Amino acid sequence: MKIAVIGGTGLIGAQVVKNLNAAGHEAVPHSKSGGVDVITGQGVGEAVAGADVVVNLTNSPTFDEASPAFFQTSMDNLLAAARKGGAGHFVILSIVGTDLVPELDYYRAKALQEKILAAGPIPYSIVRATQFMEFMDAVLSWTADADTVRLPATPIQPIASKDVAATVAEVAAGAPLNGIRNIAGPDIFTLDELGRVTLSHQGDRRTVVTDSTAGMFAVVKGDVLTDKDARLARTRYTDWLS
Numbered sequence: 001m002k003i004a005v006i007g008g009t010g011l012i013g014a015q016v017v018k019n020l021n022a023a024g025h026e027a028v029p030h031s032k033s034g035g036v037d038v039i040t041g042q043g044v045g046e047a048v049a050g051a052d053v054v055v056n057l058t059n060s061p062t063f064d065e066a067s068p069a070f071f072q073t074s075m076d077n078l079l080a081a082a083r084k085g086g087a088g089h090f091v092i093l094s095i096v097g098t099d100l101v102p103e104l105d106y107y108r109a110k111a112l113q114e115k116i117l118a119a120g121p122i123p124y125s126i127v128r129a130t131q132f133m134e135f136m137d138a139v140l141s142w143t144a145d146a147d148t149v150r151l152p153a154t155p156i157q158p159i160a161s162k163d164v165a166a167t168v169a170e171v172a173a174g175a176p177l178n179g180i181r182n183i184a185g186p187d188i189f190t191l192d193e194l195g196r197v198t199l200s201h202q203g204d205r206r207t208v209v210t211d212s213t214a215g216m217f218a219v220v221k222g223d224v225l226t227d228k229d230a231r232l233a234r235t236r237y238t239d240w241l242s
Contacts, residue, residue: 003027003172004048004087006038006078007057011134012093015165016055016172025173038074041081049085054078054122055172056092060109063216067109075116083121089176090122093168096130096157096182097224104219114180123176129164130157130184130225133240136198139191143214148207149199150214151192157226158194159185160240163233182230187237191217194237201241 003020007013008029020027030036036043038058048054056078060067082090094110101107117124143150167183195208212218
């Protein structure tokens, strides 16, 4: 199949393209740097023309109140172009629990993206993943100083980006789900515990302080960012660190 991967040069997109091409498909990466702008619409029609499948892995440049507008506009442009181009399957990557954390602008934005896709004119698939292992250093940096890192005890279930990409590629090459597939890492940690594991492995002597008010994930209630019933990936966080 011919598969247009929008956002195909990013962390997930580049791996998805590689996996699909290795499986014998014609996966073509597209990005803003390559002349495809999902907000203005520039290059979008050409990117998806003749594609059997469109995989949208673009992301909002911010996580604040501007993010819903990004997903509204980008999805409107991409769905219209994909329909005109004859695509029979449209795939997006979302987040486990995205509809359960209305306190976060970005999660509301991703929930909006899902709704737009489900209401759209093209058979679709949504892959929801838990937090990427690769993002842990960024999470630590949000509330760190020279001596401490403050983190809430929010349960999370980290997954390696390579496992996310493998599932996105598998779903893109299959029949439309017209629904959601949840994927997650094999182990559940509290975020403060995960911070201690990470710093210890890195030889970082800073202390992790459990703080229920610290960082973006402080507003998350319960274990909504985890899913024991999801398809579990194989890569464990401690193995990934090694």
